[in-house]
Amino acid sequence: MAADATKSTAGRTVFRHRLSTRAWHWLNALTVIVMLMSGLMIFNAHPRLYWGHAGANADPAWLEIGATPTEGILKVGALTLPTTGVLGRWTDRHGVVQTRAFPGWATIPTDYSLAGARRWHLAFAWVLVIGGALYGVASLINRHIQRDLAPSRGELAPRHIWRDIKDHARGRLPGGEAAARYNILQKLSYLAVIFGLLPLMVLSGLGMAPGVDAGWPWIVDLLGGRQSARSIHFLCATALLGFILVHLAMVVIAGPINEIRSMITGRYRLPAERA
Amino acid sequence: MWSRRRLIGSLAAAPLVTGCDRLTYSEGFRDGLRAAEGLTMAAQRLISNRSALAREFDEADLSPVFRSNGTRHPGSPAYAAHAAAGFADWRLRIDGLVARPLALSMAQIRSLPARTQITRHDCVEGWSAIGKWTGVPLKLLLDGAGASPRARYIVFHCADDMGPVRYYESIDMVDALHPQTILAWALNGQPLPIANGAPLRLRVERQLGYKHAKYVERIEAVASLAAIGGGKGGYWEDRGDYEWYAGI
Known part of the structure; x- marks a missing residue:
């Protein structure tokens, strides 16, 4: 592209995000944070994970957050990690030492309440499902999924993906016209979250419900049992948290004001093309 | 830092x-x-399907240890005396909106047609255990007592003291008449242990553990839950804001 053309695209404001995308983004940002934090409180009621149909204190757990008389510990398989101060043993806001798994700053509510956390979690689950369904339908109708999210054949070429990974690792994000569209790593991660992680979160959540297991046994069977569903739910939540952290880091690298504005108003100022 | x-x-x-x-x-x-x-x-x-059955498992799936939770021993002198006597004088009363109030001994209850089911018990805390339960279908007892069509809920009054009150729970008729809803008197082929609710406990297989009232001594058919405890239908519902419907 000629230097003149670059100058004319960079700095130009384009319309990048539709209303349905923006509305779902912010609704989901709130919902997912509430789900994650109330979910950690629910986990605190029994901080052990198992595989299979059943699992309780006498059965072997593949993950456990616990406390010794002096330390907080995280056990994963045969591995035991000291986590005092963060997991298993921490000091609450009143200065009292607690031996719950996740600390108060990470949970909703702050102080231990399984019933309270379930109220939050099971109400916002409806917001997650209804919001996700509306976004899905809207995005099929306005062709957001087909046009913006579906990768082209060329983008899926290993060489293209590898170059994008190298560019991201160096902090070289697309500029000019290319920045108006999602790059392949964005497309793949958004698709993985929208069609992989979020549906699996909902399915594994439903698989833990005894009423759902009686009515639709295929869900819990597909997941390998109720305790497997609980483990998968926790692993998906961890992956979702990882996505959120990388997503936020990318927003900061790409220019937080421009990025956040584009997700509020839809308008995005094209950054300069990199040399 | x-x-x-x-x-x-x-x-x-x-x-x-x-x-x-x-x-x-x-x-x-x-x-x-x-x-x-x-x-x-x-x-x-x-x-x-409202009458969908909870999955039933095989003997091989039984949990090596069936964990107990909540009250592990009701603790009152009266209960201790019943336990010492092998619950020979325990009576299950069935009253409220019924044509014929009943008071059944454990011997009478054990002589009624029984159902045995190997099911997964899901605690609200997150753990699960698989056990084999034997007991009398609740529907049989309600039919025997002639439950009124006005009855919308079945309330279970229990012998375990929870501070100022005793434990209580309730279910609606959809679950009360469900074929897997039984009053169990045996776990894994043995008389029901005290920690698991001896001599009688409710199994309501499509809901979480706190609905499965233990130490049941009275079953009451009611038209409304308003007059039961704090009005929300159960001990934990009234005290801890747990959901009355515990199918999730």
Whole structure:
């Protein structure tokens, strides 16, 4: 592209995000944070994970957050990690030492309440499902999924993906016209979250419900049992948290004001093309 | 380093967390969250078969240890005397909106047709255990007592003292008449242990553990839950804001 053309695209404001995308983004940002934090409180009621149909204190757990008389510990398989101060043993806001798994700053509510956390979690689950369904339908109708999210054949070429990974690792994000569209790593991660992680979160959540297991046994069977569903739910939540952290880091690298504005108003100022 | 991280963390999280805590203790907001319970129950019952059976397992699936939870021993002298006598004088009363109130001994209850089922017990805390339960279908008892068509809920009054009150729970007729809803007197082929609710406990297999009332001494058919305890239908529902519908 000629230097003149670059100058004319960079700095130009384009319309990048539709209303349905923006509305779902912010609704989901709130919902997912509430789900994650109330979910950690629910986990605190029994901080052990198992595989299979059943699992309780006498059965072997593949993950456990616990406390010794002096330390907080995280056990994963045969591995035991000291986590005092963060997991298993921490000091609450009143200065009292607690031996719950996740600390108060990470949970909703702050102080231990399984019933309270379930109220939050099971109400916002409806917001997650209804919001996700509306976004899905809207995005099929306005062709957001087909046009913006579906990768082209060329983008899926290993060489293209590898170059994008190298560019991201160096902090070289697309500029000019290319920045108006999602790059392949964005497309793949958004698709993985929208069609992989979020549906699996909902399915594994439903698989833990005894009423759902009686009515639709295929869900819990597909997941390998109720305790497997609980483990998968926790692993998906961890992956979702990882996505959120990388997503936020990318927003900061790409220019937080421009990025956040584009997700509020839809308008995005094209950054300069990199040399 | 720690203090700076903590400071930044609390600055970022403080508005959200204190906001959520404030909402948690606001009755109006909690009523909003509670609306989800009715939605969940309606959706589960609308979409799935109301008489769908909970999965039944094989002997090989039995949990090596069936964990107990909540009350492990009711502790009252009267209960201790019953336990010492092998519950020979225990009576299960069935009353309320019934044509013929009953008082059945354990011998009478064991002589009634029994159902045995190997099911998964799901605690609200998150753990599960698989056990083999034998007991009398609740429907049989309600039919025997002639439950009135006006009865909309079945309340279970228990022998375990929970401070000022005794444990109580309730289910509606959809679950009360379900074929897997039984009053169990045996676990894994043995008389029901005290820790698991001897001599009689409810099994309501499509709901979480706290609905499965232990140490049941009275079954009451009612038209409304308003006059039961705090009016929400169960000990934990009244005291801890747990959901009355525990199918999720």
